[in-house]
Amino acid sequence: MNCEYFGKCGSCTLHDLDYEAQKSFKLQEIKKLFEPFGVEGFGWHSSRPVHYRTRAEFVIWHDKEQISYAMHKSDKSGKLPIDKCLKVDEKIAALMPKLLAYIQNNPTLKEELFGVEFLSSVSDILVSLLYHKRLDGLWEGEAKECGERLSVKMIGRSKGVKIALNGDFVSETLNVEGKSYHYKIYEGSFSQPNRGVNEQMISWVSKQVLLSKRRDLLELYCGHGNFTIPLSLCFRSVLATEISKASINAARDNAAINAASNITFVRLSAEELMEAMAGKREFFRLKDIELSSYDFTHILIDPPRAGLEPKSREFLRRFDNIIYISCNPHTLKSDLDELCKSHKIRSFALFDQFPYTTHIESGVILEKLNLNDCKI
Ligand SMILES: C[S@@+](CC[C@H](N)C(=O)[O-])C[C@H]1O[C@@H](n2cnc3c(N)ncnc32)[C@H](O)[C@@H]1O
Secondary structure, three states: OOOOOOEEEOOOOOOOHHHHHHHHHHHHHHHHHHHOOOOOOOEEEEEOOOOOEEEEEEEEEEEEEEEEEEEEEEOOEEEEOOOOOEEEEEHHHHHHHHHHHHHHHEEEEEEEEEEEEEEEOOOOEEEEEEEOOOOOOOHHHHHHHHOOOOOEEEEEEEEEEEEEOOOEEEEEEEEEEHHHHHHEEEEOOOOOOOHHHHHHHHHHHHHHOOOOOOEEEEOOOOOOOHHHHHHHHHHEEEEEEEEEEHHHHHHHHHHHHHOOOEEEEEEHHHHHHHHHHHOOOOOOOOOOOOOOOOOEEEEEEEEEOOOOOHHHHHHHHHEEEEEEOOOHHHHHHHHHHHOOOEEEEEEEEOOOOOOOOOOOEEEEEEEEEEHHHOOO
């Protein structure tokens, strides 16, 4: 990709390398970081280099009467007005100029607008407009008209208030190992931003799981069931937990849409789940669930960038198989320092979710060591 804003826009930090050179750079960094673990090889999963993002947000820059999209400048000296972004998927890229032209000519939609967020899927596109002003009936009418004209779902956000004019989710389909999975993805909740790489991550995890002896799966940080639903086919039953109420509600809907009947989703933080499993605390949310009836052979974790708390690392040690999806190699390394006292790394894969940036997503499969080999 060759973007006219390379070097000026703060979003693409590896703009001076082509895709192959970015791959070499990232692989080298990861090999250096994980050298002490003696990993035999890192599987690499490429992204499309352009149009890979199904979520994107832009600042709206006002210059007298004129508005434009803007990004943070690479030298952090302020905002850079832009008229396109090659990272966003084709649907968002096609909508961006049309939406801007519409808002430019509509004082009610333009006034005090400071940001736009896009969320796209195979079948929908949703736009959230972010305002400093209170949103009234006049705004609602104009936004509804805009949504209808441009065939998009519209949301307005202002001072903690959200107005969804025609739904607050998109319907996504992922194709994994010859099967299609359908998801509702809600605005405001976490979702993987790169559809193609997400499909590769789910496929890789499923194949890894099939190589081991399986019974039940415990999943923490499950979001809207992104991994849970395809993986449920590999297990007798699945208990999946997550802190966000909106994500758990979406996960239940998604399980129903995909007729995945062997999953129980419960809204519990990782910390609460550990307390419940240790018998230290009772939860009304678990009243119909017999934790002791599960035979968890596997645990899947996909934590936020901060990685795991010491208590969580301790908790993981009891599982024969750990599947760790990580968006931060540095916290992953600290966690592996501890986990590798009781487990060994069976497989390590890299997923290039964000080309032209230094970010890299990792997947690690850990297997429990024999008692004699444990270093604890
Ligand atoms: C990286 S996302 C992964 C979500 C999901 N696995 C996916 O692929 O879409 C991390 C998720 O952890 C949830 N989360 C954050 N802190 C948590 C906590 N302390 N306990 C449980 N879930 C948490 C977030 O709401 C988010 O959905």
